[in-house]
Amino acid sequence: MDALHSMLASAAGDRRVILGHDWLTGMRGGERCLEHFCAAFPDAPLVTLLSNPSSVSQVISDRRIITSFMQRIPGVARNYRRMLPLMGAAATSVRVPDCDLFLTTSSCVAHAFEPPARAKMICYCFSPMRYAWLFPREYLGPVKSLLAAPYLAYLRRWDRKHSSRPDLYIAISRHVQERIRRFYGRESEIVFPPVDAARLTPDADGGSRNGGYDLVVSALVPYKRIDLAVEAYGKLGYPLKIVGVGSALERLKRMAPPNVEFLGWRSDDEVGTLYRGCRFLVFPGEEDYGIVPLEAMACGKPVIAFRRGGATETVEDGVSGLFFSIQEADALAAAVSSAADLKWNHAAIRSRAESFGVRQFLEGMAHCVSRLCEA
Secondary structure (H helix, E strand, O other), X not given: OOHHHHHHHHHHOOOOEEEEEOOEOOXXXXXXXXXXXXXXXXXXXXXXXXXXXXXXXXXXXXOOEEOOHHHHOOOHHHHHHHHHHHHHHHHHHOOOOOOOEEXXXXXXXXXXXXXXXXXXXXXXXXXXXXXXXXXXXXXXXXXXXXXXXXXHHHHHHHHHHHOOOOOEEEEOOHHHHHHHHHHHOOOEEEOOOOOOOOOOOOOOOOOOOOOOOEEEEOOOOHHHOHHHHHHXXXXXXXXXXXXXXXXXXXXXXXXXXXXXXXXXXXXXXXXXXXXXXXXXXXEXXXXXXXXXXXXXXXXXXXXXXXXXXXXXXXXXXOOOEEEEOOOOHHXXXXXXXXXXXXXXXXXXXXXXXXXOOHHHHHHHHHHXXXXXXXX
């Protein structure tokens, strides 16, 4: 264990620690944060609804993993998003082993896992359940969301009821902190997720190289609003590369002009190379936080982002990127054109990303763990 992760482990002292996470089906931003908790507590068991160990990193999978009854459903790892009605029952039925500190990471139901008696529980919250509170039309479509309205109302009541279980909420951004206050009636601390600035670095040119394309890195699902980028670059005519897969891929391909290229899934190393070669990173959706802009900034690249959500807390307007305020293709295109006329300080962009690094993340988490354990 390195010194940074030892700092978080020391905050827990000799207390028995159990980790919790919604599900283990891939390596996204939430799992990157979980990796750090696993590195700090290598012997801690991990409680989750369902697990596909081959889909996550070894530091996560190399431990005892405790799953719910959902694990026994055939094909669950591929179809788990369709099983939302089962998740509440699965979360409240899963058995958490005896411990002193139960540290969960949640964007859905992990905050509803029942901690053992006398255990302190922390929820590192990526967002209250988006399906129920925030984007039902985007996830389900207008007709299904209307038909599902009674169930979604029940889901919100269930979610709020079980939000009382954690002793402490830690939000990933001020944007999420406000959601926790609004939906759960709970206050929270803020610890920003970390960007891996040691791995993501500029080229030898310091970030000034322009490979003649702009870049989107995203899950291709409706609420990410990648359609705005496709439409805007149809107007601009400048090459746009899109990394990612998801339910909206085929629709986006149908509407895309020839200058928009879909690259599908790419490895971390390939994405890093694409960051280093792009002119701008385009970020058109409203996100809880958004690690992708910070990854591009760590490579010295400016970000064009919608002025709402977590990006407003990480991107410094005029220094590490530009914002557009109306979520429309014309507004995005205008911001890209304005950014093209500016001279960017790539070292300053990199420096902005470094202020959201692993040290700051682990220091913040250690402070919260120490304070709760000593209370």
